Amino acid sequence: MKRLMNLRPSKATAFFLGVLPFLIIGVFYIVASDLRLAENPNDKLLPSLSSFAEAVDRMALTPSKRTGELLFVNDTSASLQRLGLGVLISAVLALLIGIPLGFIPFVRAGLSPFVAALSMVPPMAILPILFIVFGMGELAKVALIVIGVTPLLVRDLQQRVSEIPAEQLIKAQTLGGSSWTIVLRVVLPQIMPRLFDSVRITLGTAWIFLISAEAIAATEGLGYRIFLVRRYMAMDVILPYVAWITFLAFMIDYLLKKSTQKLFPWYSGAKEKE
Amino acid sequence: MKRLMNLRPSKATAFFLGVLPFLIIGVFYIVASDLRLAENPNDKLLPSLSSFAEAVDRMALTPSKRTGELLFVNDTSASLQRLGLGVLISAVLALLIGIPLGFIPFVRAGLSPFVAALSMVPPMAILPILFIVFGMGELAKVALIVIGVTPLLVRDLQQRVSEIPAEQLIKAQTLGGSSWTIVLRVVLPQIMPRLFDSVRITLGTAWIFLISAEAIAATEGLGYRIFLVRRYMAMDVILPYVAWITFLAFMIDYLLKKSTQKLFPWYSGAKEKE
Amino acid sequence: TKDKFQVAWTIYVGWMPWDYAQQEGIVSKWAEKYGIEIELVQVNDYIESINQYSAGKFDGCVMTNMDALTIPAASGVDSSALIMGDYSNGNDGVILKNKKSMSEVKGLNVNLVELSVSHYLLARGLESVGLSEKDVTVVNTSDADMVAAYSSDEVTAMTTWNPQLSEILTNNKSANLVYDSSKIPGEIIDMLVVNTETLKDNPKLAKALTGAWFEVMSLMKKGDTKALTMMAEASGTDLAGYKSQLDSTMMFYDPSEALKFAQSSALPATMKKVSEFSFDHGILGEGAPNAEFIGMEFPNGDIYGDKKNVKLRFIDTYVKMAAEGQL
């Protein structure tokens, strides 16, 4: 017999094994739900599959009586817009701060401890101040994501910039580059795919902040809906929403990975990392 | 004139520059606070420095009328225990799951997609289920941290394990190692300092989950206090607590870094990473 | 003077009319009438909305009588209770798991939103059976999680409000309502609070808001199904669910009822209790030397507490105008 570490499953086996835990969880859920419902048909914690179907039908396929829109579609597009905008702003800020931080010793000396301290501040704890500064509108939700995510991105990018081999920067100088043109032509292009990687890693955090922000002040959005129906413990709505959020997160991650490969064919990091 | 990128501040300049942003924020705060207080002496949003001193005195130095204990000390120790326990359990779980995941192809085939999906589920959204499973006591708070942090650690460790050069694993096999002894003597010792690194990176997330958990149901803890006094907008308590949390996070990060260097002298990663 | 105003509201049975008024253009209709603009901003986090109001972000905000005292008033923001729209008449309650009477709460952990009206209700309930807060342990629990929390074994007692309250009572045979706000009628009041200074400068704001409010009230009194359905949906439930919540809410559909309540002598007595409760729990502000530290003014001109530090004013001016049809 070969060592366990040397045994490799065939493609079919791998697929089957990969699906297995999902199936197990599924079966487990159905059994647990049936048991609870047998005891109390009104139990809301683990609704039956048919309740999910109804809830999805109600939320996704029937226009709201109040506004005539599909709640689910509205929620999704509102949340994705906030998330997208928040992450985009964070990424741009991270470039604007992270590159000088990693590249210019004077900037590093000045900002590095401050950014490190800032990244440790739990944004949830200073919400009142954040809302005063950013208001209660869309801006506030996006701002919470930005405040939560930017320090992480900045620190990662700073690290990545300072990892660019000194040889390359010296070489660029001998070719006549100034600090500015070196940033433009050497640092920025090399750091871009790393930014994509960092964004992928911090996306989970961004979702957490988005959901928190929507729970505090919003009138639509995936997090808002979950928060709204949570008081009634409407798990028939919450669980499909959670599944949907998970799926969206998965897709965004996948798309970012693919675009990294597409946009930066020279960058193998994206491949290695998965 | 040298290029900006080649200019290096002297130690004194670097120190001064490093302190500067903190000073600026400080001055900014004092001015903003004074302006608000001039308008409304009872304003609670940006309290004066003396209110901070009073609040700290009250929370940290005067025993509570109700329990005779120092609130601040109680809160800190409750939160640190939860955080420590949660992170410890996460780390152990991450080792137990991450190593097989990275090391045994069959386990990887079976669990990798599942763990990836799991890491995308926003824990806040499935709180009701967590309450049922873990109850509402200390366990629930620790569990929330564990559930939030473990998937991140697992994915990182899995990655790290699969980055161990194939040469080393082959070499160990030629030396007579079995899958088990190779895990024990090669993989585990090499992965330990990486685990410390990962823990440092995920600590921010752990804090977020701790504070959220304490906001949901608790009788003490830093997050509890912040959410409680938010009910009467006592920023004079909240801001020192935030500063304290930031400081604690800083210290934990620092201690972890130092212990990595101490425990794993052969591991330069810790140094490079900062 | 300005002509654009923002008022924050939160999802709660007694405040859902504001959403309807906004959605259906009733607010803007009334605002137009007085030549101003009013925006009602939905904030999910109730406390955050009051904090923002106290910090000056909003001109008005919905809140309970107790929170009006402990947050804006204690923060030095002079506030006026413009409309007292209803009081809780069973909307807040104490639940015990597998126990049937209030006195059995002794020694239990009670999950509730600390320092909120639930806390106050519990204190009143304990008082009613000769216990005090020392006889229980309060566990601060976020209101959104109450239903889920109830299913957990550790939870044996709870104080909460609707819809969580009825949600728990209907779905759990073990849940017994041992005390509720119908035992203390008129002590938990849901109101619209407006910054006093803004009000003084802009009586139009008060007129428009009061007008809009009582327009919706008249619809509700008629039992307008469309209006009620919309309110139900916005609060995440259905018509039946919303109606059952209304049943335990004493809504003042008529301006005259609201006026009567505002002018009753019970109000100052209630506020005295609330003030004492708040002082006991340290939420009147750290500088407060006693429960009378913050002054409260009532419609008849009486003042409770420090006359030089009047920060909360119950007024009947505009409700009276509504009652007299002068809006």
Place this chain on the structure above:
Amino acid sequence: MSLITIKNLWKEYGDNVVLEKLTLNIEKGEFCTLVGPSGCGKTTFLKMLLGQERPTRGTFLLDGEIFPDEPSIERGIVFQRYSVFENLTVFGNVMLAMELKESKFLGRLFGAKKAQAKKDALEILEAVGLGSSVNKYPSELSGGMQQRLSIAQSLVNKPKILLLDEPFGALDPGIRADMHALILDLWKKHNLTVVMVTHDLHESFYLGSRLLVFDKVREDVHAPNRYGAKITYDIPIGDGETIMTKLHQTIEKGEK
């Protein structure tokens, strides 16, 4: 019987034919050096000897038995890089070799066994010239010292065959000469069987008792993977010739 018997062996990766119809025997005590152009399958051949890869077709025997199809203790290996465990000291690295070999459950030795292992470890470290660096970590060693350590680690378990894949490729010329002396010395003293891949023709002549040259004999420009490499030369290198003569010949060819 030969130590290694190979007959009509093919190795393909999908459509890519890497090795074609190899036939050779390797006897106990031989020092085979393998040279050939990049990508011709030298490493692949070594991987098969190691058990990391299996031949697609053909006979492939070790001591008359089918080759174990995963790395095992009979075949020691030294790679160009990553060959030592950086979390262990020099001493710990050698101890690990014996501990993995002898302790099947904990991967650690205790008591008398440990004492014995310790003695053996220090002995072999002395032999490779690391006697004075036992407590250093690999990161504190030069490249050459790391390779010495890797060799010591492999030798301490007394493998039947020692496999080397460009073990000195990353070293400076001066250090490389030292390593040559060391490996020749160990080969003679322990009567090892060695198979070593190298890029350096000097090295292959200088070290080997037998030189194997791999190369593609047929080439299809349109389908470069259509044909695999074969053994184009299989030269026994007598000890009679002096090193200098070999060297001169090589250089003359190379410089042409």
Place this chain on the structure above:
Amino acid sequence: MSLITIKNLWKEYGDNVVLEKLTLNIEKGEFCTLVGPSGCGKTTFLKMLLGQERPTRGTFLLDGEIFPDEPSIERGIVFQRYSVFENLTVFGNVMLAMELKESKFLGRLFGAKKAQAKKDALEILEAVGLGSSVNKYPSELSGGMQQRLSIAQSLVNKPKILLLDEPFGALDPGIRADMHALILDLWKKHNLTVVMVTHDLHESFYLGSRLLVFDKVREDVHAPNRYGAKITYDIPIGDGETIMTKLHQTIEKGEK
């Protein structure tokens, strides 16, 4: 006047004396090769020529003027590794050199200038034998091709001096020979001044028109950093000698 004038030059890092009392002139068109034991300060010397480091004391002139104290366009460099930009194609790498030189604000060229640059780039790529790989990324190139690219990148800006720090150290011997031919060819054609550090004595003899040997002459065992390295040999290498003779001599010495 000499291109580079060095008189009584010292270089210390704190207490660590690296170079001691160096005095030499380098003329335009010379091909200086630098050899010496590891850690003796060859790279440090090159760094000073590059402007990355400054001498602690002494005269250090370029064309009679004080050396610019940061890297500049007069001095091209080729390192052993990381010498090309992996986010750009072969063509892009050479274009970058010209764009950084000529466009001070955007680091990009347009229109006629761009067309001219394109022509120059293709020309130099042809010269270093990369004419058929212009659209490849560095990761698709072999080590030797990457070094060719790095050389092309430096040469296209016509630096006064070309500095090379073990540029061929990571290459296989066969490829190294090609590179030698290339660099000699370029040196003659463009009349370059070259300073090259190498570990390989063969290389230094074969390539250089002048050989500089750095070494510590005094050594204090208790304080190894007390004394710095000096130039122990400064040998002009005439063209008269044949390559083979030089090589034989070297080998004889080396093998001894």
